[in-house]
Amino acid sequence: MSDKTILTVSASPHTKSSGTVTGIMLDVIISLIPAAFAGVAVFGIRAALVIAVCIISCVLFEFLSRKIMKRSSSIGDLSAVVTGLLLAFNLPVGIPIWMCVVGSFVAIVIAKQMFGGIGHNFANPAITARIVLLVSFASAMTGFTAPAKNTVDALTTATPLAHLSGIDLSGDISAQMDMLLADGDLPKFFNMLFGVRAGCIGEVCSVALILGAIYLILRGIISIAIPGSYIATVAVFMLISSGFNVTFTVYELLGGGLLLGAFFMATDYSTSPITMKGKIVFGIGCGILTSVIRLFGSLPEGVSYSILLMNIAVPLIEKATAPKYFGFIKKKKEKKAKEGAA
Amino acid sequence: MGKLSPDAILKAIGKGKGGVAVAHNKLTAEKETVRIPIPETVTLPMLQHIGAPCTPTVKKGDYVGVGQIVGDSDKYVSAPIHASVSGKVIAVQDVKLANGKMAPAVTIESDGEMKLFEGIEAPRVTNKAELVKAIRESGLVGLGGAGFPTHVKLNTPEDKDIDTLIINAAECEPYITVDYRECLENSWNIMGGVYTLQEILGFKRVIIAVEDNKPQAIKILKDIADSDIDHGNIVRLMTLKSRYPQGAEKMMVLSATGRKVPAGGLPSDVGCVVMNVASTAFVSRYLKTGKPLTSRSVTVSGNCIKDPMNVRVPIGMEFQQIIDFCGGFTEEPYKILSGGPMMGTAVTGTDVPLLKSNNAILAFSKNAARIKPERECIRCGRCHAACPMSLIPTQIEKFAALKDAEMLSKLGTSVCMECGSCAYSCPAGKPLVQHMRLAKEVMRQAGVK
Structure with missing residues (x-):
């Protein structure tokens, strides 16, 4: 070791697990892929369009809102992709595309970023967006089409x-x-x-x-x-x-x-x-x-x-439901009272 | 094995009781411990244990023999410091320790003869008081890493019913293999220590606990336990699932006996004494020879060390000299630790002396000392799931930032043993142990326990 070597000093532990936030989000995305394929298979190619629009607009809103709020970009953690996927999963296939964009805005900007971004939101972004769309555009949100080979003449059911x-x-x-x-x-x-x-x-x-x-x-x-x-x-x-x-x-x-x-x-x-x-x-x-x-x-x-x-x-x-920590002892007063009684 | 079956107990306490599965990386496990050549100088800091620091009892120019007291304290929770080489005292001054603290220290220039101090003789020990006194004089502190004076531990209060001695051979920290090698190389001393402690202190049972990833040590320790037929069959070997921090005292008591040490309490509150396996072997050696604690085994490892091995080193030898003996560095070190990767301290330089409680010197390159960029907490709860004390570290972090000492006390902050399981498992790379220390400091300043 030369005299110039500068050692790094930090608090323990000096080894960390390999898990990262991005890795977790990636796992969630992987787990949603089968359902996404099934959705496209059942409802046709328009389902893919809805999914794509939701994901892209969610990521875009995440990027823009962080930029406007002068915070570090967080699209790398992939959480916006998860939100987009889940939002699309909660929409009927026939929904107008612009409503998907509105939903993404509600999910990312209002439900998530306004409360501080990942980890700070108290309401699930995708669910909040779905409910906002549901009460705003009731007929579009409940106009479910039957799974049909022919999506042009999709029947509402x-x-x-x-x-x-x-x-x-x-x-x-x-x-x-x-x-x-x-x-x-x-x-x-x-x-x-x-x-x-x-x-x-x-x-x-x-x-x-x-x-x-x-x-x-x-x-x-x-x-x-x-x-x-x-x-x-x-x-x-x-x-x-x-x-x-x-x-x-x-x-x-x-x-x-x-x-x-x-x-x-x-x-x-x-x-x-x-x-x-x-x-x-x-x-x-x-x-x-x-x-x-x-x-x-x-x-x-x-x-x-x-x-x-x-x-x-x-x-x-x-x-x-706060957990009791290891070796938790009830308040001493009660103990003393018990001893006194005994 | 009946009630004491390790599987039954593990099942009872459940796997989900916190902790993390860390990579073992026991690179030095199969290498025999090597005795290091006599160093030219040793520096003996007066603070090598938990408790009151010692004051030097020698002055510059004095000649000392190996095992002669060079520092002592009249406080109870303290342990004397002994010369680890024979030679001349060349300095008594403040030095920097591995943890960054400054402490007075005695520096001895070796005469290369390792001449034993004349006053040394094997102590006569027949009862508890004599044992406690002898152990204090031996300067023994917990060799497992914490450095708590052993005589204090053994001097259990008379009003408490202490029935169990637990010999801790878990060694759950990655890389470190000194206890493992002790089992392989010094099994007779371990056995001697176990019987002496049991006979004098009158334990009803002795549990030797080892993690299941050390089959060779298990075999040897099992022989020790089985040899105890003549003694009434009270020594038992218990194999524990290897899971960090299995070797932590409170976890050890829980795994071995099913008893929970109360918050703020000691193992003696639930009738147990926990002894590190190397400390146990030392007790036996000391009672036979009277030679105090002047050397110890240390694991020198990590990816930057050319020839990782366990070495027997005189206390007070400089880190750099020990590393040089192991072939030096293969590449520029990025981080050097005194102790294991989970609980050890990162040092600022290798010019620090080895202390009684140092069980490892580890050197890592930049790639090996993985540093995750810190991100926002996503409330995944992994820190809480990993905490063996069932704390919620993120919550404690929040109230530490608010300086709310009362709330921190309610959340049980003080039971945190800084094992690092929370920070290890955090996907957001948060330095949670640091936050826990800050939280304890907030409580200390507010005078809240």
């Missing part, structure tokens, strides 16, 4: 959930389910699994979503806690309210945006609790809200609203 919400829960549920299936109003089970049904671009193919979710869990990006407790809660509610009708319950689980929401949106780091207990409470809360909206509300779908509502509750959940 109702989603499986819309049909399910028409079921009279006090009547004979099996008979009503059979009728809906026989009439072709509800797609066959196979089609439900592989996404041949009406719905948003990314939510229809359950198999692709589950594949992506397994990838994320195996890579350690998400824990099963939130999606597990979320989906289980909805399943329990649906089973009970339908008098344990399994077909009805399965169609409820697969028929809407539950899988997409539970695995990819409710697990958003910024807007969900950090602790394991908190995650489970958060998941159960989402499940209860979704079930209540679907069963008793006037809307057929409730995933977005429930996640957004639970996003707001995250600080409260974290406060209530």
Whole structure:
């Protein structure tokens, strides 16, 4: 070592894991690719256009808003790409392109960057954008086209959930389910699994979503806690309210945006609790809200609203479920009082 | 093994109890420890342990023998410093230590003879008080890295029911292999130390704990444990899953006994004494010969060291000379550590002396000392998941910035042992250990515990 050598001094630890923010976002993107392909396969090339527009405008808005706010560019972390993908997944294929751009603006500029960017937003950007679009352009957002080979004459049709919400829960549920299936109003089970049904671009193919979710869990990006407790809660509610009708319950689980929401949106780091207990409470809360909206509300779908509502509750959940640190001792007063009593 | 089965306990405490899987990089594991040639000079700082610093008891020009006391303190939590070579004291002055602190130090010029101090004789030890006194005189401090005076640890309060001695051979820090080599090369001394401590202090059981990535050490330690049939079969070997920071005292107590040391407490609060394996071997050697702690094994490793190995070094030898003995550097070092990569200290230069608690000198090039650019926290929660103390480091960082000492206390900041698991796992590259230290400083200034 020469006398001129200058050694670097820094706080321990001096070794770091190889994980980076960009790497995590890349994993999320990879996990969403099967569902994206499924969406294009089911709804045709326009789905690809919607996805592309959402991603490009999200990245552009991220770049511009950081620039205007004089902050370092953050498009390298790929989080804007994830937001764009998820936003597109939550839109019907027939949505006008300019609405995609408006949605991206809401997601990136209003929901994310105005609160400080990645990690600081309290509401999931893609969900916020979807809800803003839903209340602003209700007909465009609910004009679901049937999966058709011929996209020119795409027929507007109702989603499986819309049909399910028409079921009279006090009547004979099996008979009503059979009728809906026989009439072709509800797609066959196979089609439900592989996404041949009406719905948003990314939510229809359950198999692709589950594949992506397994990838994320195996890579350690998400824990099963939130999606597990979320989906289980909805399943329990649906089973009970339908008098344990399994077909009805399965169609409820697969028929809407539950899988997409539970695995990819409710697990958003910024807007969900950090602790394991908190995650489970958060998941159960989402499940209860979704079930209540679907069963008793006037809307057929409730995933977005429930996640957004639970996003707001995250600080409260974290406060209530604060973990006890190692060797935590209860306040001395209580201990002394006990000793005194003894 | 019944209740004590390591698998059962691991299952009970769960894998998800924090910690991280770090690359082991034990480059020096299969190399026999080499005794370093007698250095020309040694510098013995008066602060080599946790507790009160010593004051020099010799002056410039004095002749000292190996093992002669050169610094001592009348404080209880302290350990005397002994000359590690024989020769003339050439300076008594302040020097810079590896951690950047300044401390008075005695510098001895070796006469190359390593003549033992005349007053040295094996101590007579028959009870706890004599053992504690002898260990204090030996100058022994925890050789695992923390440097806590061993006699304080062994002098457990009489009102506490101490039933378990845990011999810590986990060595969970990457690169370091001194404890592992101790197991392989000095197993008889380890065994002697175990029996002496058990007999004098009356432990009901002894658990030798080692990580499962050291099969050879496991084999040897198992023989030690099995040889104990005559002693009532109270010594047991426990293989722990290799997961950082398994060797940390509180984690060790939990893994070995299932007991949780209360916040702010010591292992003795739950009936345990934890001894590092090399310290245990030293106890045995000292009681036989009376030769105090004047040398130790140290792992010299890292990608910049030409010939990584474990060396037996007199305390107080300069880092640079030790590195030179191991072939010097292969390329320009970027970072040099005293201690392991997870908890060690980065030094500003190699002109610092080796202390009793230094178990490694590691040198890394720029590429090997991976530095991640710092980004915004994305609230992924990996720091909390990795924290063996179940803290939420990002939350503590926030309240440290606000200087809210009360809240920091509520969050349990003081139980942080700065193991580095949080910062290791952070994908945003945040220096979380530094933030934890700042948080403790905020609490200290506010007088909050």
